[in-house]
Amino acid sequence: MNVLQNVGIGSAINRVDGLQKVTGRARYAAEHPVPGLLHGVIVSGAIPKGRIVTLEDSEARAVPGVVEVLSHKNRPHVAWFDRSHKDMVAPPGSPFKALYDDKILFSGQPIALVIAESFEVARYAASLVRASYEVEPHNTDFHKAQAERFMPSKKRDTYHPPKNRGDADAAFAAAPVKVSAEYHLATEHHNPMEMHASTVVWEGDGSLTVFDKTQGPQNVRDYLAGVFGMSASTIRVMNPFVGGAFGSGLRPQYQVYLAVMAARMLQRSVRVVMTRQQMFTHGHRPEALQSVQLGAERDGTMTAIRNSATTSTSRYENNMEDVVIWGMMNYACENAAGEYAIAPVDTATSTDMRAPGAATGMTFFEMAVDELAYAAGIDPLEFRLKNYSETDQMNGTPFTSKALREAYAEGAEAFGWSRRSQAPRSMKEGRELVGWGVATGMWDAMFSKTSASARLSANGHLEVASAASDIGTGTYTVMTQAAADTLGLPVEQIAVRLGDSSLPKAPVEGGSWMAASVGAAVQLACRSVAEKLLSAAAKMQNSPLAGASMEAVRFSGGRIALRDDPARGVAITEVMRASGTDVIAVEETASAGISGMISQMRKSRNTHSAIFVEVRVDEELGVVRVTRVVNAVAAGRIINPKTARSQILGGVVMGISMALHEESMTDHRYGRFMNHNYAEYHVPVNADIHDIQVIFVDEPDPEVTPLGVKGLGEIGIVGTAAAVANAIFHATGKRVRALPITIDKLVDDTVAP
Amino acid sequence: MSDVAPISIAFAAMPITLTINGHERRLSVEPWVTLLDLLREREDLTGSKKGCDHGQCGACTVLVDGRRMNSCLKLAVSLDGASITTIEGLAEGDRLDPLQQAFMDHDAFQCGYCTPGQICSAKGLLNEGRARTRDEVREMMSGNLCRCGAYTNIVDAVMQVLESRGQIKEAAE
CATH class of the missing domain: 1.10.150.120 ([2Fe-2S]-binding domain)
Structure with a gap:
C-alpha cells in the first residue's frame, strides 16, 4: 500500500519555511550580520514643499562615533537623467531622487543620512541636524486637487481604459429606478510589520551584496545599477525573507538608495532602517473619489452604469490604477460608461497596495449595487444573480472560467443568507443591531514570464531556484509543491532558493501572478529533469522502463515507475548511479506561448469572489463588530489549501480594516500625515477579528495559466469592505459612503437614516 | 572619504549581567540602549523584531523573568540580573515548544x-x-x-x- 503523503499540487502541507519563522532563524533585511557595519539614520524634512536653505550638520558631526553626514551638499554622483532612476514598475514621470538637490517635494522627504558606528549614536546625531527652508505653497487636500484633475498623455503601461457601450446617459435618464452616489476612500499606508530596511555589504572589490526589503530583487539590482552607474553584475540583491509588503516593496524605496550611496562613499558596509514614522513618507494607496450612477428597470434589470473616479498622485509622477472597469466588466448591462483621471497632491507618489484599483473601485461599485438593489426592493444577492453575466461585458469576451455563481451559492449556504430579512434595522439582538451584507470581488488572473532552474544531485536531492520573492505569500511552498508534483520527491529532499537577484529571472512579486508563473517555471524545469532521468533510466541494463514514454511513467516516492504496473520501476538515485551522473541541472522559462497569447486576446481571465458579512452595531456607542465573514473564492486550481486560505484570511482582515479602521490623516497646514505610527494609524488587532470562513469553489481552468492557477494575493480584499459597509447599512439604515466607517460617522445624526 | 577610521565610542558604558536563553552574559552597555537593540545588534539575536520601536506593535515581545514585555520599551541597564528568553531560546534543542x-x-x-x-x-x-x-x-x-x-x-x-x-x-x- 502506498503510504506516502501526497505533497504535490493540491495538498495542504505546512509552509516549508515555517520552522525558520517560528524559531527566529529567518533573517530579514536588517538582520544579516556584517563585520564592521555602520548604521545610517535618515533625517526627514519638515516642510511639504519648497527648498532647503541651510542644512547645519556640524553638531551632528561632533558626536563621537559619527562617521559622515550625507546630504545634497556633499553626496557623491548619481545619474543625471530620470530614465536612469526609473525602476521597472515606475509610473511615468520624474522619479524621486533622495539628496539630489535642495528641492523638497513632500513632507518627510529624506534630507540627510547620518552614518555612525552604532545605531544609537546615529539616531542621536540625526536629531542634531538642523535645516531651514524656503516654503512654497502646497496642497495636500485631495478635494481641492479635483480642480487640477487630468488625464496624462503618457499612461502607465498597466492601465486599462474603460470601454463604453450603449448610451449610458440616456439609459440612466430613462431608468425608473436609479441611484447616484459619491464615495470617498482615505489614503492608506501599507504598513508591513517589517519597516523598509537595507543592509549593504561592501565586498571590498567595489561589488555590493544588498539585503533589501523588496518584492523584486532584480528590480532593485537594475535600479541601483542605473542610479549609480554600476554594472548589474557587481550588485547582488537578496531578500530571502520579507516581513510583508503588500505593494510597498514593488518599487525600490529610498533607504536602499541611501544605504548604497553611503556604502560606496565610505567603502564600508552600511545598514539603513526606516522608522515607523518614515513608513508614511513613501508609497501609499491613493486617496480616491468615485461617483457611481446606476439605473434599473422596476424588476431589477440593470440598464445603466456610469462610473467615474479620481485617484491621487504626486506632482512628479503619474500613478494610475484600474478603478472603474470592474463593475463595467462584471454586470450584464447594455449601457455603461466609465471615466477616470488623476489629481496631484504634494505628497510622495501613491503606489500599488493590495489589489490596486479593484480594492477601491470594485468596493464602491458593490456599495452602489447594494443601494440599487434596495431602491428596486430586491434582495441584494438575488439582484446580483439577476444581473449576472457569463461574459466580460466591457470587453465583450468570454472568461476562461467564471464560477462566481457557484461562489454566491456556496457562500450564501455557508452563511445562512436565506434567513436574512430585507428591511434595514430588522435584525436586532439585545442592544445590538445586526446586519448582513454581501458583495462581489474580482481581480485579474495574470501570468508573467518567469525562469527557474532545477538541480538534481546523485543522492536524490533537488534544488529549485528562481529570483522570485516570498513576502508571506507562500512562494517557497508553492515552488516546493510544483517540484514535488513533477518529480515525486518528498519535501525533505527539495530545497528552494529564491530572493536572490543572481537566480533565474523572475518578475516582482505582485499582482497575484507569482504562484501561477513561478509554479509553471518550476514545473517546466522539473519536467526537463524528469525527461533526462527517464532517458537515462531507459538505457539501464534490463531496464523495466525501456521504451517507456513520459506519459507512460509516473514519478512518485523517489521512483520512476510504469503507470500501468507500478511495481516495474527504478529509484531515481539508482538511475543517477547507473548512468554515472553527478548532477542534472537545467533552466527553463515559462511564458504564455503562442496559444496563450491568442487566448489572452480572445478571453478574459479573472478571479471572482462572493463575500458575506455579519456586523453587530452598538448604536449608542457606534461600535461596529464584524462577527462573521464567509468569503467564497473562485480562483482556479489551488496549489495548497492551507496557505491559500491564509492569503484570503489576510485579504479579508485588510478589507475589514479598509472598511472600519485605516486612514492616513493629513494636517493640510503642514501637508503631513499626522497619525504616522501604529497607535494612531489603526489596523485590526486580534480582538477585532472574529469568525472568518474561506471557501474555494471548484473551478477547473486549464486555459488560464499553465498550471490552471489564478492567484490569490489580492482577491481576498476586493469587495470585502463593501460587504462590511452594506452590512452596516442593513444593520443601521445608514449609508456611509466614505471609508473608513468610523464611529463618528455612525453616531452623526446629520447622516439621514 | 575612504580613509575614515572607525572611531571608538567614548561614552560610559555600564556593566550588567543578563541571563539570555539560559546563558549568563556579562555585558557593557550604554544607558540608552534598549533591550531590543542589545539583542538584535549586539547579541545577534535577531529573532526579536523591531516593528515600531514605540511599544505599539508587540513584534519585539520577549520574556523577562517569564513575563512578556516589549523589549523596545526596556532599557537594558534597567534589567541587570534578569533572565531573558527570546524566540531563539524557546525550543530545547530540536524539540520545539x-x-x-x-x-x-x-x-x-x-x-x-x-x-x-x-x-x-x-x-x-x-x-x-x-x-x-x-x-x-x-x-x-x-x-x-x-x-x-x-x-x-x-x-x-x-x-x-x-x-x-x-x-x-x-x-x-
Whole structure:
C-alpha cells in the first residue's frame, strides 16, 4: 500500500519555511550580520514643499562615533537623467531622487543620512541636524486637487481604459429606478510589520551584496545599477525573507538608495532602517473619489452604469490604477460608461497596495449595487444573480472560467443568507443591531514570464531556484509543491532558493501572478529533469522502463515507475548511479506561448469572489463588530489549501480594516500625515477579528495559466469592505459612503437614516 | 572619504549581567540602549523584531523573568540580573515548544515578522494562566499586531496548546 503523503499540487502541507519563522532563524533585511557595519539614520524634512536653505550638520558631526553626514551638499554622483532612476514598475514621470538637490517635494522627504558606528549614536546625531527652508505653497487636500484633475498623455503601461457601450446617459435618464452616489476612500499606508530596511555589504572589490526589503530583487539590482552607474553584475540583491509588503516593496524605496550611496562613499558596509514614522513618507494607496450612477428597470434589470473616479498622485509622477472597469466588466448591462483621471497632491507618489484599483473601485461599485438593489426592493444577492453575466461585458469576451455563481451559492449556504430579512434595522439582538451584507470581488488572473532552474544531485536531492520573492505569500511552498508534483520527491529532499537577484529571472512579486508563473517555471524545469532521468533510466541494463514514454511513467516516492504496473520501476538515485551522473541541472522559462497569447486576446481571465458579512452595531456607542465573514473564492486550481486560505484570511482582515479602521490623516497646514505610527494609524488587532470562513469553489481552468492557477494575493480584499459597509447599512439604515466607517460617522445624526 | 577610521565610542558604558536563553552574559552597555537593540545588534539575536520601536506593535515581545514585555520599551541597564528568553531560546534543542509547532500546523503566520513576538506573547499568556476561552485569548493577544491578518489562525494555535495543557474552559465560545 502506498503510504506516502501526497505533497504535490493540491495538498495542504505546512509552509516549508515555517520552522525558520517560528524559531527566529529567518533573517530579514536588517538582520544579516556584517563585520564592521555602520548604521545610517535618515533625517526627514519638515516642510511639504519648497527648498532647503541651510542644512547645519556640524553638531551632528561632533558626536563621537559619527562617521559622515550625507546630504545634497556633499553626496557623491548619481545619474543625471530620470530614465536612469526609473525602476521597472515606475509610473511615468520624474522619479524621486533622495539628496539630489535642495528641492523638497513632500513632507518627510529624506534630507540627510547620518552614518555612525552604532545605531544609537546615529539616531542621536540625526536629531542634531538642523535645516531651514524656503516654503512654497502646497496642497495636500485631495478635494481641492479635483480642480487640477487630468488625464496624462503618457499612461502607465498597466492601465486599462474603460470601454463604453450603449448610451449610458440616456439609459440612466430613462431608468425608473436609479441611484447616484459619491464615495470617498482615505489614503492608506501599507504598513508591513517589517519597516523598509537595507543592509549593504561592501565586498571590498567595489561589488555590493544588498539585503533589501523588496518584492523584486532584480528590480532593485537594475535600479541601483542605473542610479549609480554600476554594472548589474557587481550588485547582488537578496531578500530571502520579507516581513510583508503588500505593494510597498514593488518599487525600490529610498533607504536602499541611501544605504548604497553611503556604502560606496565610505567603502564600508552600511545598514539603513526606516522608522515607523518614515513608513508614511513613501508609497501609499491613493486617496480616491468615485461617483457611481446606476439605473434599473422596476424588476431589477440593470440598464445603466456610469462610473467615474479620481485617484491621487504626486506632482512628479503619474500613478494610475484600474478603478472603474470592474463593475463595467462584471454586470450584464447594455449601457455603461466609465471615466477616470488623476489629481496631484504634494505628497510622495501613491503606489500599488493590495489589489490596486479593484480594492477601491470594485468596493464602491458593490456599495452602489447594494443601494440599487434596495431602491428596486430586491434582495441584494438575488439582484446580483439577476444581473449576472457569463461574459466580460466591457470587453465583450468570454472568461476562461467564471464560477462566481457557484461562489454566491456556496457562500450564501455557508452563511445562512436565506434567513436574512430585507428591511434595514430588522435584525436586532439585545442592544445590538445586526446586519448582513454581501458583495462581489474580482481581480485579474495574470501570468508573467518567469525562469527557474532545477538541480538534481546523485543522492536524490533537488534544488529549485528562481529570483522570485516570498513576502508571506507562500512562494517557497508553492515552488516546493510544483517540484514535488513533477518529480515525486518528498519535501525533505527539495530545497528552494529564491530572493536572490543572481537566480533565474523572475518578475516582482505582485499582482497575484507569482504562484501561477513561478509554479509553471518550476514545473517546466522539473519536467526537463524528469525527461533526462527517464532517458537515462531507459538505457539501464534490463531496464523495466525501456521504451517507456513520459506519459507512460509516473514519478512518485523517489521512483520512476510504469503507470500501468507500478511495481516495474527504478529509484531515481539508482538511475543517477547507473548512468554515472553527478548532477542534472537545467533552466527553463515559462511564458504564455503562442496559444496563450491568442487566448489572452480572445478571453478574459479573472478571479471572482462572493463575500458575506455579519456586523453587530452598538448604536449608542457606534461600535461596529464584524462577527462573521464567509468569503467564497473562485480562483482556479489551488496549489495548497492551507496557505491559500491564509492569503484570503489576510485579504479579508485588510478589507475589514479598509472598511472600519485605516486612514492616513493629513494636517493640510503642514501637508503631513499626522497619525504616522501604529497607535494612531489603526489596523485590526486580534480582538477585532472574529469568525472568518474561506471557501474555494471548484473551478477547473486549464486555459488560464499553465498550471490552471489564478492567484490569490489580492482577491481576498476586493469587495470585502463593501460587504462590511452594506452590512452596516442593513444593520443601521445608514449609508456611509466614505471609508473608513468610523464611529463618528455612525453616531452623526446629520447622516439621514 | 575612504580613509575614515572607525572611531571608538567614548561614552560610559555600564556593566550588567543578563541571563539570555539560559546563558549568563556579562555585558557593557550604554544607558540608552534598549533591550531590543542589545539583542538584535549586539547579541545577534535577531529573532526579536523591531516593528515600531514605540511599544505599539508587540513584534519585539520577549520574556523577562517569564513575563512578556516589549523589549523596545526596556532599557537594558534597567534589567541587570534578569533572565531573558527570546524566540531563539524557546525550543530545547530540536524539540520545539508546543506553541512553535502549533503555529506551524495552523499556519498562524505568513510573512513571519510578527511571529516571534506572537509566540513569546502567547508563552507569557500561558504563564499568566488567565486566558481560558477564545475570546480571552483574542483580547489578551491584542498587543501583538499581525498585518498579514493571521489572527484567527493564531487563536487556533494558542487554543490548541491551552487545550493540551487542560487550561481550556469548557463550553467556551
